[in-house]
Amino acid sequence: MSSLTILVVGATGSIGVHVVREALARGHHVRALVRSSARAQDLPEGAEVVVGDLTVAETLGAAVDGIDAVVFTHGSHWGSGAAESVDYGAVRNVLTALDGRPVRISLMTAIGTTDRANDGHDWKRRAERLVRASGNAYTVARPGWFDYNEPDERRIVMLQGDLRSTASPADGVIARDQIARVLVEALTTPEADHTTLELVAERGPAQDDLALVFGALVADSTIDGALDKDNMPLTEEPPRVRDDLAAVGQ
């Protein structure tokens, strides 16, 4: 397997730190984006640290320089009002900073993202759409509830259609380290390209290889996940969102 230079966005977060560790363990070069060098203290040793503001594209030049891949694990807190600037903005700004240079992308959003019950979901979904429109190879993973799994719930299950939206652990659960594994392994798994999946774990051991699990998915062919509900028509999207989609799809 070839070694990639991977930018981790949200590297200091609860999933990001696992992604950094997982990517280093697989022999990749890891570049961790942090908002200040003080925030980098708890990162695993061996990661390159780059400072930038994910809400401002102009600060991300050094972060994207020479990268092969990006793993997005960032996210604003529920009710903070920052879903557009952070959840969506980080994806738009990294793509803007890349200026059309191709990269392999893994994007983490959340199970229930296509449920339009709240504005935060819509901004995560718009971030997904930017990735799909960008022309890059990608995987969008929508995890269930972090670390609500029992110790024997390690069998990775990938769902499609985003049909679970109780906004509770009843929608599915998965350990943080397994989310990181899926995001990193997707980068080098051809079967994972152009897939959108809800990610949960069920009773049983983890699989050794995820190629078969990814390979059973229906590939995406539009700016939405392959089996997503058609409940966010582009014609009703804000003009600035349509402009961003046009800009990344150049």
Ligand SMILES: NC(=O)c1ccc[n+]([C@@H]2O[C@H](COP(=O)([O-])OP(=O)(O)OC[C@H]3O[C@@H](n4cnc5c(N)ncnc54)[C@H](OP(=O)(O)O)[C@@H]3O)[C@@H](O)[C@H]2O)c1
């Ligand atoms: N909890 C769950 O069960 C669950 C399930 C599915 C999906 N999710 C989603 O997962 C996402 C991440 O959750 P988490 O618990 O991993 O969050 P977290 O630990 O707070 O990590 C969030 C990351 O995003 C970065 N970030 C947030 N706001 C920023 C800003 N304004 N500027 C720069 N960086 C910023 C943080 O940087 P700093 O370290 O500098 O703050 C951190 O690296 C959330 O959006 C959530 O919706 C959660």
